[in-house]
Amino acid sequence: MAALLPDVAHAISCFSEQGQPSLRDALLDLRGRGFASILVVPLVLPMEPSFMNWMTKSLKRWQAEHPSGWPPIRVAHDIAKSPHFEPLLAATVAGAAIAPVVVPDGVKPEASLIPAQKRRVLVCEGGACNAAGADAIWGHLRNVQERRKLRVNGSGTMTAKSTCLGPCALAPVMQVFPEGTYYGGVTEPAIDRIVEEHLLGDRVVDDFAYQPTGRKQRLRSKSQPDSTGD
Structure with missing residues (x-):
């Protein structure tokens, strides 16, 4: 991917939710590697305001948990509002459509195991x-x-x-x-x-x-040990 982006020294795909590498792990790997800056390009459709709020809070928390070695981090705007989005989408789907698999009537699903987890x-x-x-x-x-x-x-x-x-x-x-x-x-x-x-x-x-005390409780101090020892 970096070969297609002449101004980008290194590019990596990652996941903001489930999937590896996670966004957090990717950023922790990139910090301290001498890059002048890091640009995060969210491929989220549609772009929800809550996602950007989460992104801002998460970046601050990750930087606080690992306080050294961070270059400036920027987050790209909504990709769907880019003038390049429509031709990009058209190129992606061209010739890619496939017919959905239809299960015939009367076919029973496969049997399932009962989970043993406690x-x-x-x-x-x-x-x-x-x-x-x-x-x-x-x-x-x-x-x-x-x-x-x-x-x-x-x-x-x-x-x-x-x-x-x-x-x-x-x-x-x-x-x-x-x-x-x-x-x-x-x-x-x-x-x-x-x-x-x-x-x-x-x-x-x-x-x-x-613990259930019968009284309302507030969140305690967020000072939490770093499991990575960083």
């Missing part, structure tokens, strides 16, 4: 949690789940998105069963510790856990 992790996708970056947390959790083979390691873990889990002031929130433990203010480093210590080690991570 743990369930719910990631809140309510309004407050989405505004706080729940999609990025979900993507990081799913990437770690695949990388660490959580479905078969430990007690076995299944993950799922959820509608509002309740304590919106603690966003983003996730809940781990069978204990029912609530975790608030969850970030990627928090996910890494929860996976290692709770899902695989059967120990609640008190730094991020909130």
Whole structure:
């Protein structure tokens, strides 16, 4: 790709949600490599205002977690508003249309296995949690789940998105069963510790856990250890 962009020294594709490399991992890899700047080009259609809000907050958080080695970072505007979008779209779809596969009537779906996993992790996708970056947390959790083979390691873990889990002031929130433990203010480093210590080690991570006290609670200090040691 960089060969087609003469002013670009290095280009990489990554994912803002589930998929590898994640946007966070790609940026952490690029920092400190001597580039004059980093340009993020979101390929998001349609471009939602909430995505740009999430991007701004996430960049600030990642830079705070890893405070050295960052060149200036810019984010491109909505790609759909570019004058080059229509010819780009036309070139992409030309000759690419295929007929959908239609399952004949009366054909039964394949049989399914009942999951053996004993743990369930719910990631809140309510309004407050989405505004706080729940999609990025979900993507990081799913990437770690695949990388660490959580479905078969430990007690076995299944993950799922959820509608509002309740304590919106603690966003983003996730809940781990069978204990029912609530975790608030969850970030990627928090996910890494929860996976290692709770899902695989059967120990609640008190730094991020909130217990039902019968009283309203606010989010504690966001000072969180960096799992990478950076």
